[in-house]
Amino acid sequence: MRKYEVMYIIRPDVEQEAVQALVEKFNNVISNGGEVIKTDILGKRRLAYEINKLREGQYVLVQFTAPAEVVTELDRVMKIADEVIRVLIVRDVA
Secondary structure: OEEEEEEEEEOOOOOHHHHHHHHHHHHHHHHOOOEEEEEEEEEEEEEEEEEOOEEEEEEEEEEEEEOHHHHHHHHHHHHHOOOEEEEEEEEOOO
């Protein structure tokens, strides 16, 4: 299993309870075959550029280890979630 980091941005109008539920949902996808090392909810921040007429977003950073199949499934689940604006999954080489 390899180490990965995923950063995703959630719409700014989503309430805090719903953000927690989304984080749990995505962490459960990772836990089906992988292991979540660390989850940081960085909070609401200004975007570098406007995305879908939004200027802010709630950032979440997750570090985990998983096989490639889990990463593919996580990417698929995140991209169909309406609350998620952007997703970036990278392999941690350190």
